[in-house]
Structure formats: C-alpha cells, structure tokens
Amino acid sequence: xxxxxxxxxxxxxxxxxxxxxxxxxxxxxxxxxxxxxxxxxxxxxxxxxxxxxxxxxxxxxxxxxxxxxxxxxxxxxxxxxxxxxxxxxxxxxxxxxxxxxxxxxxxxxxxxxxxxxxxxxxxxxxxxxxxxxxxxxxxxxxxxxxxxxxxxxxxxxxxxxxxxxxxxxxxxxxxxxxxxxxxxxxxxxxxxxxxxxxxxxxxxxxxxxxxxxxxxxxxxxx
Amino acid sequence: xxxxxxxxxxxxxxxxxxxxxxxxxxxxxxxxxxxxxxxxxxxxxxxxxxxxxxxxxxxxxxxxxxxxxxxxxxxxxxxxxxxxxxxxxxxxxxxxxxxxxxxxxxxxxxxxxxxxxxxxxxxxxxxxxxxxxxxxxxxxxxxxxxxxxxxxxxxxxxxxxxxxxxxxxxxxxxxxxxxxxxxxxxxxxxxxxxxxxxxxxxxxxxxxxxxxxxxxxxxxxxxxxxx
Numbered sequence: 001x002x003x004x005x006x007x008x009x010x011x012x013x014x015x016x017x018x019x020x021x022x023x024x025x026x027x028x029x030x031x032x033x034x035x036x037x038x039x040x041x042x043x044x045x046x047x048x049x050x051x052x053x054x055x056x057x058x059x060x061x062x063x064x065x066x067x068x069x070x071x072x073x074x075x076x077x078x079x080x081x082x083x084x085x086x087x088x089x090x091x092x093x094x095x096x097x098x099x100x101x102x103x104x105x106x107x108x109x110x111x112x113x114x115x116x117x118x119x120x121x122x123x124x125x126x127x128x129x130x131x132x133x134x135x136x137x138x139x140x141x142x143x144x145x146x147x148x149x150x151x152x153x154x155x156x157x158x159x160x161x162x163x164x165x166x167x168x169x170x171x172x173x174x175x176x177x178x179x180x181x182x183x184x185x186x187x188x189x190x191x192x193x194x195x196x197x198x199x200x201x202x203x204x205x206x207x208x209x210x211x212x213x214x215x216x217x218x219x220x221x222x
Numbered sequence: 223x224x225x226x227x228x229x230x231x232x233x234x235x236x237x238x239x240x241x242x243x244x245x246x247x248x249x250x251x252x253x254x255x256x257x258x259x260x261x262x263x264x265x266x267x268x269x270x271x272x273x274x275x276x277x278x279x280x281x282x283x284x285x286x287x288x289x290x291x292x293x294x295x296x297x298x299x300x301x302x303x304x305x306x307x308x309x310x311x312x313x314x315x316x317x318x319x320x321x322x323x324x325x326x327x328x329x330x331x332x333x334x335x336x337x338x339x340x341x342x343x344x345x346x347x348x349x350x351x352x353x354x355x356x357x358x359x360x361x362x363x364x365x366x367x368x369x370x371x372x373x374x375x376x377x378x379x380x381x382x383x384x385x386x387x388x389x390x391x392x393x394x395x396x397x398x399x400x401x402x403x404x405x406x407x408x409x410x411x412x413x414x415x416x417x418x419x420x421x422x423x424x425x426x427x428x429x430x431x432x433x434x435x436x437x438x439x440x441x442x443x444x445x446x447x448x449x
Contacts, residue, residue, distance in 0.1 A: 072347050072349075
C-alpha cells in the first residue's frame with residue numbers, strides 16, 4: 001500500500017496531490033510541466049515536498065515534521081526517462097549495482113528469472129551504447145527490479161521507442177506487473193498507452209488531479 | 223655540458239608533483255561541493271578561486287609573502303611556534319605552484335561535474351548507494367576525462383611557475399632552483415648553453431604532455447560520455 005499526499009510550491013503553481021494505491025498500475029497523465037515527474041521524484045526521495053505525507057507499507061518516506069527518509073533507504077525502483085544507464089558499466093554491472101554484495105547469492109535466482117523474462121541474457125557483457133533503445137529499456141527495468149523494490153516508478157518509459165517496440169514493451173510491463181505484484185506508477189502523456197497499461201489513470205494539470213478513471217478489468221494483451 | 227647539474231629537473235618534478243597532488247584533491251572536493259549547490263556569493267567565491275589566473279605572478283607572490291613571509295600572518299606564527307620558515311625553501315615553491323595551478327584544476331573539475339547527468343547519480347541513490355559510493359562509482363569515473371585534463375594542466379603550470387616562486391622561494395642553487403628559475407639566472411649570467419638546454423627540456427615536456435592528453439581524450443571521452 002502506498003499513500004501519497006504532496007504539497008509543494010513549484011515555479012508557476014502550487015502542487016497539491018493526494019492518492020492511495022495498492023499493487024496496481026497507476027498511470028499519471030498530463031501535459032508537460034503538470035508535475036508528473038515531481039510526484040515520482042518526491043516518492044523516490046530525490047526532491048522533498050514542502051509538506052504532506054508519503055508512506056509505503058508502513059515505512060514513512062516523508063512526513064512534514066520529520067526528517068525525510070534518504071532516497072537510498074526507500075527501496076524504490078525507478079526507471080528514468082531515457083533510462084539513465086551507467087555508460088561506463090556493462091549491462092551486468094548496471095543490473096547488479098543495487099544488489100547488496102551479501103545478498104548476491106540469494107538474488108541470483110530472481111535476477112536470472114528477470115533476465116529470462118526480459119530476454120536480455122545475451123546482453124550482459126555489452127555496454128549501454130552497444131544495445132538498442134528497446135534493449136536499453138529492458139535493461140533499465142531489470143536494473144530497477146533487481147533491488148526487489150516495494151514500488152516501481154516509471155517516467156515515460158516508452159517515449160523513446162518506435163511504435164512496434166513500444167507495444168512489445170507495454171506487454172512486457174504488464175507481464176512483469178503480474179509477476180512482481182507491487183505498485184507501479186507510470187508517467188506518460190500518451191493516452192492510448194495510459195489506457196492500455198493502467199488499472200487506474202489520474203489526469204493532472206498544474207499540480208492538481210483533474211480527473212480519475214478506474215478500469216474494471218485489466219485489458220488482456222497476451 | 224659535462225658538469226651539468228640536473229637538480230633543477232628533479233626539483234621541478236618534485237614541486238610540480240607535490241603541488242598537483244594537493245591541488246587535485248582540494249580542487250576536486252571544492253568543485254564537487256560547489257557544483258551541487260547554489261548560494262548567495264557563489265559567483266564571488268568562484269571569481270576568487272580563478273583570480274590567480276589573471277593576476278600578474280608578482281601580485282600572487284606579493285600576496286604569498288604577506289601570508290607566509292617571516293613577518294607574514296601565517297609565516298610569523300609558523301616561525302614562532304615551530305621554528306619553521308617557508309620563504310627561501312622548496313616548500314615555498316610548492317605553495318606558489320599550488321596557488322597558481324589551483325584555478326586550472328578547479329575550472330576543469332567544475333566543468334566536468336556540471337556536465338554530468340544528475341539522473342545517473344539519482345539512479346544510483348534510488349538503488350541504495352551512499353553519497354560516497356555515488357561519488358566513487360558514478361561521478362568520479364564519468365568526470366575522469368575532465369579531471370585528468372585539469373590534472374595535467376595543473377602539473378604543467380606547476381612545472382612552469384616562475385614569478386610567484388621567485389618572490390616566495392627565491393633563487394638558491396640546489397635548494398629552490400626549479401627549471402624556469404635556472405633558465406632565468408643562466409641567461410642573466412650569460413650561460414646561454416645552459417639556458418637553451420633547460421628551455422628545450424621544458425618545451426619537450428610540455429609538448430609531450432599536451433600531445434598525450436589530446437590523444438587520450440580522443441580515445442576515451444567518447445566511450446565515457448555516450449549513453
């Protein structure tokens with residue numbers, strides 16, 4: 001369960017957002033500058049709200065009166081726009097970066113499954129600049145999930161991909177969600193994508209929720 | 223030539239290496255700290271750091287004498303408490319070298335850190351990395367081409383330092399005679415052969431350094447900066 005209540009003064013407006021979610025896919029849709037990425041960054045601990053409350057599975061990430069929990073302790077998986085893969089590390093090192101050394105043995109099976117589901121076993125020794133856009137996206141996903149996060153944040157994860165790869169990756173995201181069963185928050189400004197991926201869609205404008213839709217049934221794609 | 227004294231070469235290398243060591247550590251630390259922060263007076267502070275780059279070396283030397291001279295603010299204190307003197311010693315040459323080469327290191331490091339994509343550090347943080355780990359595994363390796371350029375420039379600047387060194391360390395053969403100093407005093411005493419020898423040495427050294435850095439950058443920067 002993730003509870004988010006954020007108040008933050010931004011350059012052109014004041015953001016006031018509140019929502020709760022379980023192990024579902026929540027899609028945030030809105031025009032550029034509507035505050036989507038700020039919400040993800042606040043949950044991840046990369047920026048802090050002026051006031052509010054962010055709680056994930058009884059762990060308080062942020063509370064107005066307390067010192068915010070550092071990003072490194074929040075157990076968040078974050079797939080950045082353009083993936084932010086470390087260019088000087090191989091795919092394997094990228095994926096293992098967040099896996100604690102004494103946990104490596106225990107994580108081996110999970111990571112092997114992750115690589116298999118995403119079909120990137122053959123890329124392990126390549127560098128990010130040697131793999132295609134779709135492959136980078138999968139590597140980014142594998143890296144974000146390898147730390148066993150309690151929440152997965154995806155900032156326009158598919159915007160850099162062509163139409164065909166995009167559809168494949170949407171299917172993959174849905175499949176991964178089926179396996180991992182944690183809250184996924186996806187940011188996009190593509191309405192079709194939002195409808196295809198989301199159990200719930202929140203429409204944002206100038207830091208406010210202007211509409212919310214729930215899907216009765218998850219669209220079956222495979 | 224037969225009785226050539228090579229001590230200026232050894233001393234120059236020693237002074238430049240020690241000063242580059244300090245300049246690198248302090249320059250990288252300050253540049254990283256400031257790159258991540260914005261505060262009132264930051265521009266003034268940065269202008270102060272870069273000042274030795276545009277000031278005549280004699281002005282820098284004068285400032286250092288005011289600080290480290292026998293009656294200087296720090297110099298008198300060192301003399302009184304530790305019976306230690308900086309003027310007319312090779313340590314004075316190191317200090318002069320540090321002050322004049324610091325701006326080059328700071329500028330290169332600041333540019334290298336500012337050009338880094340902050341999302342890479344943030345990605346590492348969300349994966350549980352401490353600030354130290356972020357610095358040593360992400361920031362430092364990715365900024366390395368820029369840091370190396372600063373390192374080499376600082377070393378070359380330290381090797382060629384003359385004006386401020388002359389004012390602080392003076393010219394004492396066998397003690398504070400770095401190559402630039404040896405050239406000046408060889409010319410002054412009419413020993414043109416000796417001066418030419420040191421001039422050639424320093425040109426070859428500088429040229430090789432620049433050549434190597436350019437070659438290295440071309441080979442490595444693309445790999446480090448492409449995502």
